[in-house]
Each structure stands twice: as C-alpha cells, then as structure tokens.
Amino acid sequence: MPVAVESAIPYPTPRKVDLAHHLSTEARIRQPNPIKSVWKAAQVRPGIINMGNGDPHHTLYPISSMNFIVPSLEGDHPVEAWRTGTSKTLVLSSHKDAPSTLSLRTAFAYGAGAGLPAVREALADLGARIHAPPNHTVCLSLGNADALTKCFRLFGDPDDSFLCEEFTFSAMTNAALALGIRWVPVRVDGGGLLPEDLERVMRCWDEKKQGKRPHVLYTVPCSQNPTGSTISLERRRRIYEVAHIYDIIIIEDDPYYFLQYDLQINQNTLKEHGYTRAMSEVLPRSFLSMDIDGRVVRLDSFSKVLAPGIRLGWITSSPFFADKLDMLTDSSTQHPHGLGQAYLAELLGPTGWGADGLMKWVHSLAREYERRRDLFVSVFDAKVAPTGCASAEVPQSGMFVWIQVHLETHPRFVVRTPDSGSDDEGDVLGAVMAAPGVLGEVARGGPITNTEQLMSELLRKLVESGVIMIPASTFAIVDRSGSTLSPIGDRANYLRATFVGTDETIRDGLTIFAQALEEFFNLK
C-alpha cells in the first residue's frame, strides 16, 4: 500500500497483535489454487512460453473500445448541474489496441482476485489520504454485500456469536444465520452504538450458558441502517478500546461515509490541496483510522456515491486478512468484472476525474442529499410533527430517517408493568400477552406493551393509504440471553424512511403519512 502520500492525519503506530485465531475453520483449511504454484515456479524464467492455461487471446475478444459518457466536473456543484441537465459531459474511453488507463486487453482477461492495480492503487491512495490506516491493504469487492458476507465466511463458524446494533440491516445479518452464526444485539440511541452496552455484553458473557464469546462486531457507523445515526468520535474511541480489551474484530460497513451533511470544508485547504485533503479534514474519523491492532475490516462501496448497479466496492484490512479474503475470492467469485474496473480506471485516472475529482463529486452529491434531507425535515415539521403522533431526529449523514411513532398516545396502547399480575388486565392486553410477538420474544424479555401489534396495524394502514416505510421489527435483533428487562419489541415503535427520492416523493409521501397517522390515532 502506498504510504508516501500527503495525509491530514498522522499514521498511528501499529501494535503487534496476532489475530489468526479469529479465522473460521473454512478460512483456516482453504488451500490456494494449485495451478498458481506451477506458475510461481515458472516465473523464475522471464519470457517463458505459456502453454499451460486456457486463456482466450485478446485478438478474439469481441470488443475493441468502450466509451462512457459522464458528467464533466466543471463548476462548483457538478451534481446539481448533472441532475438538472445543464452539465457538460466528458467521454471516457477504454481501448483494446490503443492507449488507455486500463487496457481492455487486461480488463477482459482473467485477472487478480483483489482487483487490477490501476483501480486498487487509486483507492488505496485515496484511503491512505483519508483514513491514514496504520498497516492495511485494499482489495476490490463486488459491493458491500459481497464484502460483508465474505467477512462472515472469513470469521464465522457455526455457533459463533457476532455482535451488532440492536436494529440492523437484516438482509445481511440473515445471511450469517445460514452459516450458524448467532447475533447478539448491542443497544443504540440517537448517537448510534452504545460503548457501555458493548462493554456490558462482553463483561457479563457467560460461556457456559451462552457459548463461545462474541469475537466480531458488525457495525454501520455512519447513517446506521436503519436508525440513521452516526457514531461520535468519542464513542468510536471507546468502542475501539472495548474491542481491543475483549479482542473483537470490527467489521466497519460504511457505504454512506461520503454522504455527510452540515460539513464546512476549509476553502483555503481546498484551493491549496484539493478536495481529498479538504474532505479528509471534515469527514468522520473511521475505526480504520484508529486501527493499531489490525482488527478493523473496513467496507466501502460505490453503490451510494456512483450507482448500485456498478457492483464494486473495496475492502481495507490488515495484509493478513486481505490475503485470506483473496483466497476466498479465488475460491468463489474470482476477480471483479473488467467492465466496471475499466470504467473506474478511466474515471479515477489522469484523463478522467481523478480521485480528487471523485471527492469533488461526492462533496457535491452530499450537498444534494443534504438539500433533500432538509426538504424532508421541513415537510415533516410542517405536516407530521403537528399531529403529535411521530417525531424524527435530523440525520447527519446517509439516506435514512428513523421516525419514532408515539404509540404511547394511541387510544389502544396498553402497557403492563413486569411486577403486576397476569390475569387482571382487560381482553386486549390478554391477547397481546398470550403469544410471543412477531419478533419471537417470550417470557422474561417478552412483550410488555402492544407496540408490535399496533405497528403492524399502522404498516397496513400506510400501505392502504399509499406510502411504504420499513417497520423497525424488520431490523430488530432479539436478545436471546434472557437477561434483558427491556424487550426490543417494546422499542420497535419506529419506521425507517428515506429522503433520497424526488422532491415529489418526499412531499407526497409525508403528506400521506401525516394523514394516515391522524386517522390511525383517531385524531380525525
């Protein structure tokens, strides 16, 4: 990894920590491709004639050039210009038989699992300037779903316990369940993951009752999915320290990292050093940037800052884990597609935007999303807040607003204190208590309110009214330890909404939402 770059943050000093014991059985016993060892032996002789491999010759690839029409980055706010159709365009070209940043002879051939140097080095350089990680390697991924599920296979054995935010991106955490991994929830608030709860879970862990101690934390530190929260620097430091003390690997899944709002970049830095340096001064400190142990695996994605269909991202980790991930890639997806690498190589290369241009784009993109967030908040304040039925915190980053529904004011809301008897309530409550909630919680830790039932009714009401948000129950991780006094079902009075749609979607959607809430709460 190139280190001779100008960085805003001084490199921390790595600690020597052996983390090999975190590998899964699968990762431990995985063997390298045996054909590669023959190749290695052959590489001692330059110019050797290859009659070994079945690689189609580039003269037979049915493509000679690709062009990509992209926005030029002229002007101060290129995303605004592009979106409104006033942007100039730039033609990026990749060629097979003419000079390109990445030749199509290479892009369309079999390649390295970790990605081709043109792209990998540009991203490693960008990462070094922003995060200044102590000793890390960059590999391409096929986006964060690919990267994250590869991490599950890298670290997870059946019956392992992994930690995550108590509301989390269940589409991905469910993927780990199929490997026999169990999720252990850590409490969150509006500021994200609570370090003291992480510490509590680890301190109180009873291996006899609960099995092997959790050794991996999966976290989305910026615009946490679904709560939209961003962890403060102070909390991040404490979380990293808990991870160090209890020997936890941190999977830092950060697709929304570049979409930070209310940031003021220093105009002098911008003029003198460009966007990368100016952005690095104001972007949040990542776990990666603090990772003196090599216990952070950071996942970045192009899905939110370029487009999801590109299916490319990058993983930054210790060289040891990078090597193991590379072996998994060779044994599964193989190298990332050449078409996307060609696009990125030209985009990030000397005739394209360059990495600094990418930072200009994401800075402009964040301003656009900030505008949408502000629109969302103003419509919310005008339409939804006056009903008194719901409120929302203003997210600092990302795409999501975590809307709290004030069910406690609903006419049919019921609550039972854990100490009261079970037979002296009315019919409604009896029905609520008779069965576990949709989240499957039972007994101590079972629902003590009818939150789940009311949220389910509300969701039906929203669909009937013509707007869809995702209910908190979809993201809830149930505490199976039996030790909680506060079941998550009772805290599932939230909806995940997004402000990334059009202005019309935001206005119409929230208007419908407000009306539906009023009807649901019998205010109309």
Place this chain on the structure above:
Amino acid sequence: MPVAVESAIPYPTPRKVDLAHHLSTEARIRQPNPIKSVWKAAQVRPGIINMGNGDPHHTLYPISSMNFIVPSLEGDHPVEAWRTGTSKTLVLSSHKDAPSTLSLRTAFAYGAGAGLPAVREALADLGARIHAPPNHTVCLSLGNADALTKCFRLFGDPDDSFLCEEFTFSAMTNAALALGIRWVPVRVDGGGLLPEDLERVMRCWDEKKQGKRPHVLYTVPCSQNPTGSTISLERRRRIYEVAHIYDIIIIEDDPYYFLQYDLQINQNTLKEHGYTRAMSEVLPRSFLSMDIDGRVVRLDSFSKVLAPGIRLGWITSSPFFADKLDMLTDSSTQHPHGLGQAYLAELLGPTGWGADGLMKWVHSLAREYERRRDLFVSVFDAKVAPTGCASAEVPQSGMFVWIQVHLETHPRFVVRTPDSGSDDEGDVLGAVMAAPGVLGEVARGGPITNTEQLMSELLRKLVESGVIMIPASTFAIVDRSGSTLSPIGDRANYLRATFVGTDETIRDGLTIFAQALEEFFNLK
C-alpha cells in the same frame, strides 16, 4: 422459461422427483431478505410511494451512455475478419435517458439476483432451442467459478462426498475442500468419465467405512479440464441413468460447450432457420437435455466465447434449485453487475447480434480454434511424436491437449509389482518407495513406479528450457478409499497443454518441448 420456441429436440417428459434432501444445511436454513416481505405486502397497491429503500435516484448516476465497439458479423467468418483487422464494426449503445434494449436506469440500479429479464430471457430462449430441457429456469452467474462454488454451498455439508473425474480442475475442487467436502475420483479415459466406474463406486460404497454416500457429481463433459476429453452421447445416457438410480445431482460445468470441432452444420438448416437451429443439430447432447428428474445443474459461461473479464455466465436448473440459488445470491454477491448486463443486452438484443448472431460468432470462433488445434497437432506430429517420448489424442472440443509422456521408455523409469518384496530392489526404487508421492498416496494405493518423481524432474526441465505446461499431478484426485490397486500417481504421466495461444506460441512452444523431452530422455 419460454417454451413456445422452435426446437430441434423434442422436450422429454419430466419425472416427479423430490430432490430437496440434497440441499445443504446452510441452504435449508437460509432465510429470505425480510425487507422483501414488506415489499411484497406493499405491491398489492399499484403506484404506492416508496419511502422505504435507500436507492439512489437515476438522475444522480454519473453516466448517461455507454458505447461498445464490437465486430459486425458480416461475411462468413467474422472471427477471422476481426482477428486480422478486416472486420467492420458495430456500435452498441446503452442510454440512461434514451431508448435502449436495457435502460441504464435499470442496469445501474439495484436489480434481481438472477439477472435482468432482457439478458435472462435471451439466454433461456437460447437454452430452450439448444437443450430443450424439460422444466428448467435460467439465472445469471458471475461466471462458472461463482456458479460452481455456489453449487458447492447449495449441496455440500461438511463430511459430504462429491464425485468428480479423477483428473479435474483442482482450482475449483479445492474450493469445496474448505467446506469439508471430500472428493471421490471416478476413472476417465480418452472418452471422458467412465459410467461403469461411476456405477462401481456407488455400488461398492460402504457407508460404515466411507461415510455418507456421494450425492453430487461434478463433471466437465466437453473438453474435460484437464484431459480435453468429450463424453459421448452413449456414455452420457449411461451416466444419467446411474445418477437416477443412485440419486446423484449432476453439476454439468460446460464452459467449452460451444467450441466443438469437426462439426458439419447443415447449410440448408442454416439458410432456413439460422445458426441457432443449425448449431443445435450438431452440438453434443447435454446432460441438461436428458434431465427428466431435475437433477442437473448446468453451468454456461461467456469466459471462453466472449472474454473472461466479463465475469458473467448462466445457470440452468430446476425451478426449485434456481430459487435456492437465488436466495444464496441475495445473501452473497447480490445481482450481477449492470455494466456486463448492459453489454450483453445490447449484444443479444434487436439492434445487436441477437442470439442467432452469438451462435454465428461462436461457430466462427470454433473454426478459428479448430485451426489452432490442427496447427498444434501438425507441429506435434512433426516435432514431438518422432521423439517417441510423448503422444496426444486429438481433442474434439475446447482448449486442451492431454499429452501422455512415455515414461516407461525413460532410462531411469522403475516399476515394482505389488507382489514382490520390498527390500530386493536397488537404491533408486528404495528411495521412491520410502515416502509417499507428492499426491500423498500411501500403503496400498501408494506409488509402485517413480512416475511422480520423473514428472517433477521433467517439469523443472521444461521451465528451464522456456516452456510451461501443467503437470497431471496438479489435477489428480487421490482415491482415499484404500480400494484401488492402481494409484493415480502412476497414471500422472500427462501434461495439460493448450492450443489457444498464437501460432508462434504453438510452434515455438512445441519445438522447445520436443527438444527438452529428447534431452530428458537422454536421446541427444
């Protein structure tokens, strides 16, 4: 899957066979993405406003068009014209805001794990016309490595035994070892996998000694990698019948399928019905085409017929397995990249080659590879065969020649009969017998010749001389049952060579090879 297409082969009648018991634990317990169930509930109301998902809006994708410059298919032999620079070109265009076969608004968005309809349906249609499978579904893959390793996860549990050709593509079979799957070799000859040996392995299987019976066969039926053999129709029928009797899933990995040589397509069919129909009449019958049970999972790839860097292929399987593969894709790689799907959609669409054009291309490509194969054979006959040290069968398909080295004529070749004593041989043999071969065979089933040692020396000699082929030992699957009298190390006197390089590579490589053989055999 569209069935109302004109097919050269009548559809066989499906049998009702429940194959769910073949699924791995992982595949059985995998849960669908919970957010999808919310969406499903919402889909009952058309025009609903989506405030749920974090999908970037297409106005923010920093790309408006892509162009691909590809060969036009004019003339009788488009590959020859393209390769020699005399071909006309065709410009394929994908647009975000203008009509395209596949809009970039769709291609760059989040998409379906099984691929977008434009591409999927074109391939399903092509498959129906060529294989006429009884009841199957097509999903895109990221190439056959992705597809195959997903099949390992779909069917394989730790301690499962899978069957494969005794020399096989170890880069992939090794991937299964990491999952705890054991490989059981089936004997091959110049005509590929031997049905009688498959039947023997299954009939003689002792679950008490050998564990759970093998329930999956991994086979490369055309240009088997590495032996280059193609299984005859008669053998394929017998293999399928064994698979039916012993309840075996067949993974038909067929990347070289379209590269068949010495085929004569019917010119009248070509004129009247086009290339797809004409090719379907002469291409080998696939296992898929016989699959009345739904036990075949067929893997096709664009790597050999377009280019490896495209990283796209397609999987044809029963709808039941397709659904399970789709869930695995949602839980790992997610949908295939939009760039490659855009390229394929335009290539296979009405303004591109169309599927019939693709068949014209592959027909022409096969003629080009046939020319290279013939060149290889003629140089081999002129240079290598006269040494008497090696011989090769002429492959019917694919990219590989399996060169037999006649070690039995080498001055230092030694052989011990299994019945003779162990102490009455000379020093050389003593050394050979003292340790297991590189393949790790021991005891009964241990090396009884010094084949492995001599092949290792020959490989070193080849590298020093300046040419590299891949030794058979790299591909050998050792029989761990202890029942074989003929250890594979003794049959590892082969090299995998390819004829897909340039004419110069073939001429120079084989000339060096012949000289090196003569020196190694002390003939010079």
